[in-house]
Amino acid sequence: MLGKNRIKLIKSLEYKKFRNKEKLFVAEGVKLITSLSDSGILIATLIGTPEFFAGAGKEKEAAGEIIIAEEPELAKASYLKTPPPCIALCRIPDYSTEEISPMEELVVCLDDVQDPGNLGTIVRLAGWFGIKDIVCSEQTADIYNPKAVQATMGAIAGVRVHYTSLIRFLEMHKQGNIEVTGTFLEGENIYSARLPANGIVVLGNEGKGISPELFSSITRKIRIPDFSGGPGKPESLNVSMAAAIVLSEFRRRTARA
Numbered sequence: 001m002l003g004k005n006r007i008k009l010i011k012s013l014e015y016k017k018f019r020n021k022e023k024l025f026v027a028e029g030v031k032l033i034t035s036l037s038d039s040g041i042l043i044a045t046l047i048g049t050p051e052f053f054a055g056a057g058k059e060k061e062a063a064g065e066i067i068i069a070e071e072p073e074l075a076k077a078s079y080l081k082t083p084p085p086c087i088a089l090c091r092i093p094d095y096s097t098e099e100i101s102p103m104e105e106l107v108v109c110l111d112d113v114q115d116p117g118n119l120g121t122i123v124r125l126a127g128w129f130g131i132k133d134i135v136c137s138e139q140t141a142d143i144y145n146p147k148a149v150q151a152t153m154g155a156i157a158g159v160r161v162h163y164t165s166l167i168r169f170l171e172m173h174k175q176g177n178i179e180v181t182g183t184f185l186e187g188e189n190i191y192s193a194r195l196p197a198n199g200i201v202v203l204g205n206e207g208k209g210i211s212p213e214l215f216s217s218i219t220r221k222i223r224i225p226d227f228s229g230g231p232g233k234p235e236s237l238n239v240s241m242a243a244a245i246v247l248s249e250f251r252r253r254t255a256r257a
Helices: 004-012 016-022 030-039 050-055 058-062 071-077 116-128 146-151 166-174 212-217 239-254
Strands: 024-028 043-048 063-068 086-091 106-110 133-136 160-163 180-189 199-203 220-223
Touching: 004 016, 004 071, 004 086, 016 024, 024 030, 024 146, 030 043, 030 058, 030 086, 043 050, 043 058, 043 071, 050 063, 058 063, 071 086, 106 116, 106 166, 106 239, 116 133, 116 146, 116 239, 133 166, 166 180, 166 199, 166 212, 180 212, 199 239
Parallel strands: 043 063, 106 133, 106 199, 133 160, 180 199, 180 220
Antiparallel strands: 024 086, 043 086
């Protein structure tokens, strides 16, 4: 049975201050929870219907606590319009930026991306394109926001998301001769620019782009060209759309047959 206090706890985790206090985040749905159980992220509590647990294997084994609940109880706890048959309370992992190797890998930095849906979509893209680490400014949306978690479609299990001062992070790696590529409305055309297999790519805020204080840390600027050629063109691309184009182009250039 899923008691009132447990439902209250789950609902409180919609807010960052309670996620930070409890060191927990909420994951919903079989696919997402299966991905998390495979990744090594700790599942503190797994809540599900009797039908779910009848077919659950590794998900059940990975959980520290099991709670069997009926669909009406899950509906009260769920953030989704259509409640899934299972909800997990997962431990927020503690990642270190010392694990990041831009000399060997392509790393994405996000400067004050505000929308949790955009952030989750970028994490999903990173997982697709084999990006292991995303470094976020301290003002970027929280990846453990329920909306962001769901938008990752399970990729949160395989992509490490860090929060730190981007100025310090970029300056440290710039001094190590790491190429830091920034995405702007002006700069080299991404389709003709030389794109490395490693280094750092910086994506900016939805409305303001990359912060001026980061400009000196960026070693080159690239842009996605506008092909509209007429009136009524969009002012810019959504940051998650831009991320898809940028990561695809980086990987296309460096892909091995």
